[in-house]
Amino acid sequence: MELLMTGSAANPSGPRWLLAHAALVFGFLYLPIAVLILYSFNGQGVGGFPPQNLTLDWYRTLFGDGAIWDSVLNSLWVAFAAMAISLTFGIPAALALDRSQFPGKALFRRLVLLPLILPGIITGLSLLMLFNLDMVATVLKWITGQRLSLLTITLGHGTALISVATTEIFAGLQKLDRAQEEASLDLGASYWQTFWRVTVPNLKLPIIGAALLIFTLSMDEIAVSFFLIGRDNTLPLEIWGRLRRGITPEINAVSTIIFIFSLVTIVFWYRLRVRSEGAAEVGTELIEPAEDEA
């Protein structure tokens, strides 16, 4: 937007076609979402054009629909648990990649990325095979009473998303000024204190970024969930299941809520980033070329 405006200010007649092109791209991206939101208020249900009798009925139906809300809660539960799992494993993995030398490090670095690239079908199927093993199945049944449940979905998401956590936090670590940690040790803080007082605060942004990304990815994940689903549906699977019986604007309504929720998340993330810009400035200044030896 800003770019376009400065461009047109400099040369008012020139980039008109560019503006049109931008509008087209914008429309291509957001028209479906606009339609989705619009029809969530349509009294005639889906299909009719133009929408008529704007109403909040579908939202009322939605709020009265217990199955949808169960699936939303299930999804939230899975997303938070997957976030916890992938961060718990991802942060140490990123630290190991950044800080220590170990045999097979290059291989590990590539392998840890693999679940990100692997089709969800493979991840889902392979996890299903694993959970089908007698021993594993026994343990799962002992914990939840079922072989497949939200627990298996959570494990699936957590596994698949460790790679996201690792790469995001590794990128953050690479930008971190190591002299700060040395300064902390120098001032009498132990390695552990340094980690909590200097490393983690400096990784706040990558950690929150990774958490939000994991949360979002888990919330709308279908492929892996599909293989690992037990009795309880997650939201995408619930929606998918209902769509097989035909579209209702109730689905539009729940999607609109998800969309708004995502928007709020993005704005929150952006503001956080802007607020810590000061820290980022110091960072770049510290990375300026040091002329001395190693």
Added chain:
Amino acid sequence: MLRNDFSTMISPTTSDAKVAAGAVSTAKPALLAIRNVAKSFGRNVVLRDISLEIAEGEFLTILGESGSGKTTLLRIIAGFERATSGELWMGTERLDAQPPYRRRVNTVFQHYALFPHLTVEENVGYGLRVAKRPEAEITQRVVEALAKVKMTEHAKKKPSKISGGQQQRVALARALVNRPRLLLLDEPLSALDANLRRQMQVELKSLQREVGIAFVFVTHDQEEAMVMSDRIALLRSGELEQVATPREIYSRPATAYVAQFIGHTNLLRGAVRDGVVRCETLSWSSTLPDGPVLFSLRPEQIRLGSSGASGMVRTRGRILHQAFHGATELIRVQCAGDLVLTVRTTSGSAPQNEVEVEFSPSDAVVVRESPERN
């Protein structure tokens, strides 16, 4: 004349009034002893057999070019690197086995390494806070430290909101507030512009006098080293070339490298035979033993024109080049043979093309050759 034994030079020859008043012993007790420290990264040898003692309250500068190993030596003292061999002793305490956070040594980093997520006062209070000092004491000591570096008004700001010079002061306060026995400074002035740099040199030196803590200051700037130091340890390719006071290192450089690195000099290569030194067309009598010899002769020890005094070495030459340095000028004079002498004169003299130059043989200091290393 040839000083092979560093230990003779290590005893500080400081002219401090304190020492003179004490008058019992001229040598201050050693605070830190570096014994035969060597360091290599893989096959790359960075430091070789470094032995050095740092006295209580001393301002010692480790001077060297890029790649001389000076920062590595500092990092070994701080505990960020482990020496490949050798020992560090602080009094009766073996230092090199201890992690950085146990050493009573603090560091001012090259780019300050302030914590961006903490305010100025939180940065300064960091060391005291992790040491779990009482809050009241922390507050008081932070206030004092900030006052000492004149940063009180910026206490609540984040490091990104203050200038480089101010960050420098905060880094100093953050280190000094812990009352270390030794403060390490890794080229702390290199990021500042020339004016601020000169000002900080003076401030840093007076601050050091005031707090009485030993400073080990690393720099590649010989002028900075001369201005601030009680002693200079000159590193070259991982070895100590000379450790001495600025005056001594300037007037009695041990090696050709030292003579050239610190200020300008003329290196005269010659030979002694039967009590006579011959360098190119110059000659003078001497008590040196027979053999090849290398002299360092400072430009200011050479005069243009003839004073007529006896015992001077004189020659004639043609002026090649004249460089204006403010109060003085450096003039390169092509003498007979391949001999080119650099002469320092006061500015304003407009010498003719052909000049006579003279110097006293006693000003020519014998130096060791500095063979190529690595």
